[in-house]
Amino acid sequence: MTPFAIAGVQMHVSALHSNVEGMRHRLEVLMARFPWTQMVLFSELAPFGPLDRFAQPFPNDALQQFRDDARRFGIWLIPGSMFERAEDGRVYNTSVVINPDGDIVAKYSKMFPFRPYEAGIAAGTEFCVFDVPEVGRFGLSICYDIWFPETTRQLTSAGVEVLLHPVLTGTTDRDAELAIARATAAQFQCYVIDVNGLGAGGVGRSLVVDPAATVLHQSAGQEDMFPIEVDLDQVRRQRETGIKGLGQVLKSFRDREAEFSVYDRSSGADAYLKTLGPLETPRQGSTRGLHMSDPRTALNHTERPDIPPHNLSVFQGKTGSD
Template sequence: MQRSLPLVAVQAPPQLIGAPPEAFAEEAAKALESHPGAKLLVFPELHLFGDGSPDRHRTEALRAAAEPLSGPRMQGLAELARSLGVWLVPGSLCEAGPNGELFNTQVVLSPTGELAGSYRKIFPWRPHEPYDPGDHFVVVDLGGVGRVGLNICYDAWFPEAARQLAWMGADVILNVVKTTTPDRALELVLARANAIVNQVFVVSVNCGGPTGEGRSIIVDPEGAVIVEAPDAAATTLAANLDLGAVDRVRAYGTAGVTRMWSQFRPGEPDIQLPVYGGRISPATWQPAQRT
């Protein structure tokens, strides 16, 4: 069975905190106008939480804007996803935790308006970000088409994050980004590297100028660039991902030769990983099977 995922990734500057919900609804609808067949619409990290221009990232402003995922902001986003009829990733949100925490949380809304998954950023960019870290990785099944792994900005610098999502069965890693610093060039290398060493698609969508550095990118499971924004200008990246490529690359190897997911043989000893207090076990190395 062919598994295709047509998507649109929106590179744009963040909307200001307190902007009317209609503004984002119009932005989302406009992004889909030229791509009516898209099934997934993705925005950058903290897209609805701009704190002026230039963006000041003030902790007090972010905390004041935070809501629990049961709040009115999420209800409005769910209604928007339902009206658009797409899987919607509105970037990430400032989530108010039950014990006063402030989380940077990526959400996925289904075409019927359900919260299909939420992920709290595990690796806040310290010491620059005020967020409390999440404690578990998240993948979301998109209605039998494929499985996406949720990933936020600095998470991409930790290879364990992408490896865990691939092991959990992700075909695509959705890395939503708000990079305003010169290291965006390095993140492009990481996007390709994470795709190559895990044999998954990577969608890394950054916010646009004047706030962000842009240069969003979509990469295939062998590290080839499908589409890339050349600069920070507002734009949309569209691609129809053939998710069957993940299965083919893993079966026949990257460049027809390399199959890292088939590295271990039954009965081989565990490899100890003291830095984690854990191990790699050949018995559990293979990625999860999709249902």
């Protein structure tokens, strides 16, 4: 058995002032109550909230305080993420991994900002994989990243056994996200530690899933600290023998005969995707993507002012063309 104790902290997050001291206070309480905790994960954008006007340069004072806390408690610490203002002016959604010596050993910027709603946030391009000595290999993704299985595929193909997943989901798609978290654990035979915030930080309902897609812990809608001891040997066993002795998913992917031409942008396999409209926020009364039987309503002229009303009938029966 290779046990390792990971605690998620689901806490109230304010949008208009710093939450750093609140995080440090909860960390103090957590370690007093559960001193056997070895790693702590906070939710996405917990330190300074969801508004990018509070973007910070890296390094910054808050990171130094978190480094001090990691060293003081002898823990691995992932203090959620924060908006990072880079030297070139671009803003990223960035997380760091701090080891028990207080060193930042990894840094990760969210690959899939929640566009179009997070317009203006730059996308990261580097994956985050790090090892906890004598324990196992961990990977980090942030919120919307998990909706794209390619991100977890890359991480687990590099040997990641535990996916750390800070989120900020305060919207009605939380049920879908929870389903994706469970599916991710089963598809990639890994633990998923999914930590959401409260208030401006989300609707809670944080989740811990094991590599057989069994829910080990499900938070509700109030503050919660949940240390869970995971067993990395369970990951290794199931990757060799299958989930409950059944599907050996990673090995089946490794031994595949098919190649996926959709990932070659020049192959033309993604031609359908090019027929979809622009990535933008829906407008009131939008009919995008709907099949309309009446050519006069097949396309709302306010959505495509470049097309005269008398030409709208040519779009009848087409989906995604606006």
